[in-house]
Amino acid sequence: MNDLRIHPLHEGTSAYATACFLSREKNMDGAELRRFAERLMHSLSASSIKRGAKVIGHIKAYIEHQEGFLHAHTVGEPGDITVDGRDGGPVGRFKLVVNSIIFGLPEEAVKDAADEAIRETSALFGLVREPAGLSRE
Amino acid sequence: MRLVQVAGWLGSGKTTLIIALSKGLSRKGIKVAVLVNEIGAIPVDGRVIQDYGLTVKDIGGGCICCQMAGSMMKTLRLLREGPNPDIVILEPTGIAVPHAVKKMVLSAAPSGEISLGPTIVLFDTTRAAKLLGYETLQRAVTTQLKDADIIALSKSDAIAEEAFAKAGESVRVINPRAQIIRLSVTNGDGMAALTQVVEEMTVPA
Numbered sequence: 119m120n121d122l123r124i125h126p127l128h129e130g131t132s133a134y135a136t137a138c139f140l141s142r143e144k145n146m147d148g149a150e151l152r153r154f155a156e157r158l159m160h161s162l163s164a165s166s167i168k169r170g171a172k173v174i175g176h177i178k179a180y181i182e183h184q185e186g187f188l189h190a191h192t193v194g195e196p197g198d199i200t201v202d203g204r205d206g207g208p209v210g211r212f213k214l215v216v217n218s219i220i221f222g223l224p225e226e227a228v229k230d231a232a233d234e235a236i237r238e239t240s241a242l243f244g245l246v247r248e249p250a251g252l253s254r255e
Numbered sequence: 256m257r258l259v260q261v262a263g264w265l266g267s268g269k270t271t272l273i274i275a276l277s278k279g280l281s282r283k284g285i286k287v288a289v290l291v292n293e294i295g296a297i298p299v300d301g302r303v304i305q306d307y308g309l310t311v312k313d314i315g316g317g318c319i320c321c322q323m324a325g326s327m328m329k330t331l332r333l334l335r336e337g338p339n340p341d342i343v344i345l346e347p348t349g350i351a352v353p354h355a356v357k358k359m360v361l362s363a364a365p366s367g368e369i370s371l372g373p374t375i376v377l378f379d380t381t382r383a384a385k386l387l388g389y390e391t392l393q394r395a396v397t398t399q400l401k402d403a404d405i406i407a408l409s410k411s412d413a414i415a416e417e418a419f420a421k422a423g424e425s426v427r428v429i430n431p432r433a434q435i436i437r438l439s440v441t442n443g444d445g446m447a448a449l450t451q452v453v454e455e456m457t458v459p460a
Binding site: 128134137175176178180182187189203204218221 | 297299300352
């Protein structure tokens with residue numbers, strides 16, 4: 119988490135980033151992975167709004183696995199979720215990086231919203247979470 | 256080494272434009288590197304740009320217009336001593352204040368090492384009413400637009416012509432001196448013009 123109140127125009131902005139590995143026994147194909155990414159974006163946005171976010175600044179996710187990558191993002195408008203990338207073959211384990219920038223929520227609430235969304239969306243797809251380091255490598 | 260800033264509010268299409276612009280400039284024989292700054296401690300955009308085969312350095316964990324100024328200057332020096340590109344395309348965070356970034360580069364860079372190219376500010380025309388009408392965003396977005404040399408009216412493919420024209424008029428009032436370019440990376444609208452302008456403003460004849 120970061121304190122962004124250094125420049126006056128940054129007032130009210132909070133950010134949170136997290137990374138983890140998600141896995142399950144049955145492989146996910148590209149289409150299911152895209153559904154996961156889309157559902158996660160929706161859940162991250164909803165979870166932040168539920169906690170009182172004034173504006174969804176930008177929520178981004180990067181999914182990386184041996185066969186390819188996906189990046190997803192939303193600015194919280196209805197229907198604006200975008201998922202792009204290279205699917206590759208079915209995978210049973212992937213790295214997820216989530217980066218949320220939210221207006222009008224304390225940093226702890228942005229963290230809670232992100233953690234809840236990842237937990238619930240992972241459970242929905244039968245994925246188990248393992249921690250990952252802060253490096254993007 | 257010239258610095259081209261591609262600024263603009265969160266979600267305005269900066270990363271997508273930078274990928275297309277870098278490819279366009281590279282095809283013209285111009286050596287390009289990208290420097291990406293993100294608020295989040297774990298950068299995402301740099302990784303996305305890297306996936307398209309471009310040279311990228313990223314700075315995460317704060318905004319270069321205030322907190323991360325030292326990291327940015329250090330990274331620019333590394334680029335100069337390493338790949339030494341003709342142009343560094345800088346993607347600041349979506350909340351960055353372009354004139355604060357410019358001021359910082361001018362004050363911290365030793366004379367002749369790094370010069371400033373144009374500041375391009377993207378404006379998402381599909382969210383014009385919210386960006387210019389919602390109090391939380393309006394002041395920051397207006398400041399970004401005022402700092403622009405070039406304003407790219409983005410996502411022109413995703414908005415009705417009348418609404419697009421209205422967004423353009425609002426932007427023109429905020430910054431009457433900027434060059435305004437209609438842009439859609441999706442259908443290529445304005446990409447050749449923008450690439451040409453950046454080339455003319457950054458590469459010596």
